[in-house]
Amino acid sequence: MARRTDTHPDLTRPEVGAPFFSTWRVGTPLRQKRSVEAIAGTWEGRPWPADGLLGYYVYAGQDASTLLHYSQWTSEQAYEAFVKVHRQERNDEIDTAVPGIERLWLGRYRHYRSARREGDPRIPGCIVIVDIEFEGPDPDRQRAWVDAVFEALEGEPNPHPGGISGHFHLSTDGTRVLNYAEWESTQAHIEALAAPGNGIGSATELWRRVQTWPGLRSSTVSRYDHALGLVPD
Numbered sequence: 626m627a628r629r630t631d632t633h634p635d636l637t638r639p640e641v642g643a644p645f646f647s648t649w650r651v652g653t654p655l656r657q658k659r660s661v662e663a664i665a666g667t668w669e670g671r672p673w674p675a676d677g678l679l680g681y682y683v684y685a686g687q688d689a690s691t692l693l694h695y696s697q698w699t700s701e702q703a704y705e706a707f708v709k710v711h712r713q714e715r716n717d718e719i720d721t722a723v724p725g726i727e728r729l730w731l732g733r734y735r736h737y738r739s740a741r742r743e744g745d746p747r748i749p750g751c752i753v754i755v756d757i758e759f760e761g762p763d764p765d766r767q768r769a770w771v772d773a774v775f776e777a778l779e780g781e782p783n784p785h786p787g788g789i790s791g792h793f794h795l796s797t798d799g800t801r802v803l804n805y806a807e808w809e810s811t812q813a814h815i816e817a818l819a820a821p822g823n824g825i826g827s828a829t830e831l832w833r834r835v836q837t838w839p840g841l842r843s844s845t846v847s848r849y850d851h852a853l854g855l856v857p858d
Contacts, residue, residue: 627668627681628858633749633851634682634697636792636805637739641679643698644734644794646754646803650727654689661685661692661852663722667715673857674711677703680856684752684849687811691729693754693849695805701733701797734794734803737771740778741790741807749789749807752849753814760840762799770838771795771802777831785820787813811848818846 636644651660661683668681679697686693698704720726759766771793778784778791789807796803808814817825824846826832836844 626858627671627673627855629665629669630680630854630856631851632854633807634680634695634854636736636790638679638697640699641697641736643701643704644736645694645696645698645704645731646734646794647694647731648729649692649694650690650729651692651723652690652725656723657685657689657692657852660719660723660726663719665853665855666722667718668855671711671715675703675707678707678857680854682851682855683853685852687751687848687850691847692852693752693847732801732803733797735797737768737793737795738775739790739792740775741792745789747789747809749851750810751808751814752851753804753806753808754847754849755804755806756843756845756847757802757804758842758844759800759802760842763840764795764799766838766840767795767799767802770835770841773831773835773838774804777826777829777835780829780831781827782829783820783827785813785817785825787817788825814848 649660651657664683677699679699682695684693684695757770774793787809789809792805794803794805821828824836
């Protein structure tokens with residue numbers, strides 16, 4: 626069976642071979658709440674669907690309209706087996722409880738690098754998703770851009786104390802990078818964005834290099850609150 630947990634996921638867990646992210650548009654704060662309740666009820670009322678699923682987490686968008694889903698799979702094959710047998714019946718039950726959910730996208734990723742302090746005891750109060758899109762597939766460019774971010778972080782003269790960690794993922798199609806960043810609070814992230822510079826980071830040459838990387842098409846930033854964690858009992 627599924628068991629609820631308030632513990633945030635470990636995004637560096639070595640068994641996770643296929644992290645998946647997806648977004649639903651549900652429309653209002655009330656529908657966000659009802660959708661989370663429907664997901665929990667649907668999953669808790671059934672056996673855990675696959676040994677290859679290590680955890681499933683849902684986050685309420687601070688836009689008051691969306692839900693972010695993050696699932697930890699051992700492999701894409703494990704996910705595909707789940708889709709064939711279990712996904713539709715679960716979605717159908719959720720849709721019956723909350724009609725009109727729009728499932729916007731599903732992204733398949735691989736974890737690449739993480740920035741965090743070992744042993745940091747802080748619990749994230751806000752999850753920030755930074756979605757980077759490039760012009761066409763290029764796995765070398767994905768990795769090079771993330772490496773440039775780490776170089777800029779290492780040379781950052783004024784790091785904001787509210788940042789806890791950043792976990793960089795590369796889409797399997799070679800076109801996107803997703804950073805799952807943990808912050809102490811929403812306010813800490815707002816203050817960091819308002820500091821001198823273009824977004825997170827000081828106005829250094831290293832950060833300008835990141836922000837003007839050849840082939841960088843778009844960058845979007847979204848904030849979320851942890852709403853539900855499900856793990857096998």
